[in-house]
Amino acid sequence: MDTAISNKGHLSRAFTRLWHKKIAVACLIAILLIYFMGIFAPLIAPYGYNEQDYQSIRE
Numbered sequence: 001m002d003t004a005i006s007n008k009g010h011l012s013r014a015f016t017r018l019w020h021k022k023i024a025v026a027c028l029i030a031i032l033l034i035y036f037m038g039i040f041a042p043l044i045a046p047y048g049y050n051e052q053d054y055q056s057i058r059e
Contacts (some may be wrong), residue, residue: 008016018024037044 018028
């Protein structure tokens with residue numbers, strides 16, 4: 001009788017289970033997207049929220 005013993009760790013098994021659930025992967029991608037938008041916010045929007053010129057917006 002041949003019994004295969006898996007040498008995968010807990011983290012590897014967790015990621016395997018995660019990748020089989022499409023909704024979980026979509027949520028993970030959304031969370032990572034928001035996270036990276038926060039990190040790169042100074043590059044995306046170089047002006048701060050208090051540096052807006054409302055007079056030029058009205059023109």
